[in-house]
Amino acid sequence: FSVRFLLKPFFALLFITGSLVSYSTLKYKVMFDQTMIQNIIETNPQEAHSYLNGSIIIWFVFTGILPAILLFSIKIQYPEKWYKGIAYRLLSVLASLSLIAGVAALYYQDYASVGRNNSTLNKEIIPANYAYSTFQYVKDTYFTTKVPFQTLGNDAKRVVAHEKPTLMFLVIGETARSQNFSMNGYSRDTNAFTSKSGGVISFKNMHSCGTATAISVPCMFSNMNRTEYDSKKASNSENFLDIVQKTGVSLLWKENDGGCKGVCSRIPTVEIKPSDNPKLCDGKTCHDEVMLENLDDEIAKMPGDKLV
Structure with a gap:
């Protein structure tokens, strides 16, 4: 994306989207994996509007909009010859790969240990996390083989028939978090209304997907x-x-x-x-x-x- 006409728009887009992602990560402690991208795309205007407040607007302006404007105000000098530009970019890529390989060779054990103990780290690095997750969502949603529709329970029937309709x-x-329910042993009375109704059964060994x-x-x-x-x-x-x-x-x-x-x-x-x-x-x-x-x-x- 260091092509002349793509460089600034591409990085401006990263500034803007990265600003919103960083705010959500810090404020709501969410990880932008493929599931979160799906949730964002499938949300409705009412739900999205509920997250709009003065705090996010200030954050968005100072960490997204202003850096993007500043980027467009910077004049970049490109090589006059196109082949020189390609050569510079190739050298830059090779130098970066060499540096990465050198660091990995010298500190492999340290990085391996960090990776083992922080399995979600790859989902917390902005902008790589949401860029990769968005790519995976688009690929899986629009560019993969369609799964044949499966019918279930064609032989299902009711065993007991009641005279009076049920x-x-x-x-x-x-x-909700099970550990924060008073009926599951939580110290605060968080189920004051339902506990008074009587006959409420809490299935404690249930987990949401x-x-x-x-x-x-x-x-x-x-x-x-x-x-x-x-x-x-x-x-x-x-x-x-x-x-x-x-x-x-x-x-x-x-x-x-x-x-x-x-x-x-x-x-x-x-x-x-x-x-x-x-x-x-x-x-x-x-x-x-x-x-x-x-x-x-x-x-x-x-x-x-x-x-x-």
Whole structure:
């Protein structure tokens, strides 16, 4: 990227994107791996807007915008002959590789030890981390062989039939740390509301496939466990909801937070937008109470056993 017309735009782009990545890394302690890139691309404007504040704007201006402007103000003298420019670049690359090889030869044990004890270090080096992760995401999403769609549970059936239709609610919330739940032994009373309702069972040996919604939700409904989970397979396969629907159960997916990540793509879905209910929404997000709006009518239209 040391080509005359690409050099400044390329590094200006690195300044700008690197500024946002560095802020997020320091502020939210996140690593920009392929999963995080996927989560960013699949987010919605409301969720993205929630991270906008004065702190990030100041950081972005001083570490991204101003360095990029300064870069364009610097005059670079290029060799008059194109072949001289290529020769200089080749010499620079060879010198850099020689220096790296020399350092590696002299301090290999030290670097090997650091690598073994810090397995995530390659995901923390800016801008290499997000540049590589973005490349991998684009390659895996758009330039790899498409996985054939797989159907599951074609022979599934309900064993017990009830005279009175059954109604079941499955509520999916944000990923949370089990160790910070008072019902799991945490010292602070963090479950004051749910503990009063009685009959709440905490499954303590459960683990999310990830904190990113794009990973955790599809994995939750797939037939894979967290160690073998593959996003591509999950997106090209039926899931738990498809199997339940095959048994004749009426399904309804209702949500107010940015999409089901493909899980509900084959069942009836109601997506509540912030503009739909001014009373319970602020134009950007909605209170969970909005999920109860029209719910009685929606359930009444569902025949037989129901899963909402």
